[in-house]
Amino acid sequence: MGYIEKRGQNSYRLVVNAGFDTDGSRIRRTKTVKCKNQTEAKIELAKFVTEIEAGEYxxxxxxxxxxxxxxxxxxxxxxxxxxxxxxxxxxxxxxxxxxxxxxxxxxxxxxxxxxxxxxxxxxxxxxxxxxxxxxxxxxxxxxxxxxxxxxxxxxxxxxxxxxxxxxxxxxxxxxxRAKVYTEEQVGMLMSYIANEDPKWKMIITLAISTGMRRGEILAIEWNHVDLEKRKIHIQQSLTYTKEKGYTFKEPKTKNSIRTISLSPIVTEQLRQYKLYKNKQKLRLGDKWKGNERNLLFSTWDGQPMYPSSISSWWRKRLKMYGLPQITFHELRHTSATLLINEGVHMKTISARLGHSKIGITMDLYGHALESADEAAANKFDHLFQQKKQENI
CATH class of the missing domain: 1.10.150.130 (Tyrosine recombinase, N-terminal domain)
Known part of the structure; x- marks a missing residue:
């Protein structure tokens, strides 16, 4: 009833005879498909024949x-x-x-x-x-x-x-322009979260100190953390959709697979958080369901968190704290801006953020770089003013 014609590389034309019209001319239905080989094309032909016979084509x-x-x-x-x-x-x-x-x-x-x-x-x-x-x-x-x-x-x-x-x-x-917190506002935020659940305190601390994306933070496993060398290895990201549920996948670009250095204070906080997490796991016993991946951040029984749950928690807490409303993702921008203001090289910041090109970082944070440059220029006023006073 049907046959296959090779059209080009991985391209096949399916032809199915569908009877005759009122003039006695043969009716042919055709369809071009992409297939790896002849076997796949035959499967597609069988589907095509079924569609036509069922009147669904x-x-x-x-x-x-x-x-x-x-x-x-x-x-x-x-x-x-x-x-x-x-x-x-x-x-x-x-x-x-x-x-x-x-x-x-x-x-x-x-x-x-x-x-x-x-x-x-x-x-x-x-x-x-x-x-x-x-x-x-x-x-x-x-x-x-x-x-x-x-x-x-x-x-x-x-x-x-x-x-x-x-x-x-x-x-x-x-x-x-992304909204970001100043150094003073970050200090206020850190004082507010000091009394929060250890999980949330650690999530916010990592977001600010590393500039990681939300999905990257939620996908960290303990074997990705080297507390001795003070490093976190970013190897995957977590997403959730209604159709596929939780999906762990490689980050969006090859540069997003990266290693980020941690400060001594953040490393010590992670060390204490790991002790807290281990106690939680032991306390739950057989109810703990997180052994497969051993995530840093999970639900109470060790399963992955909804990515949107972070954003919801964050919005509610900002209202409670009375701090300016910025998105959770803008903590990433805050992290980059703080580093720029401290004079950290743009290439280093780009690598920490996992940007594919330094130009992306420059485009996103050029305004902050300009402000930092102006502040650097103003430092010379102190020297010139001092020299002027010596000459009086």
Missing amino acids: ITPEKMTFAAFIIEWKAKYASKQLEASTYETYKTLLENQILPKFGHKRMDQINTMQILNFLESLSQEGMRSDGKPGTLSSATIQFYHRVLKNIFSRAVDWKVIKENPVANIKKPKVDSK
């Missing part, structure tokens, strides 16, 4: 955007995208994209329609959480990214001939 020229999204999720997104990225894509699809384009045929969606859609996202009332205000420029850029990805796959799979998003420039993101 929709010819590309009649496929709606909503129908294509089902294919895109199954054949690409769920397999190729990171779990957290896939979840974000699905949220944006459900919030705005599917209600707008779901009913339209893929070949009838054009560049102007997408341009108008992206433009409409910057208007009031487009937030899905019901809060006043508009979507951020970063969110609008993400919508562009999702649409470009979807229509790129549609071109690859011969559903449409051209990508209607290809010639739309990526929307600009309004750069906002």
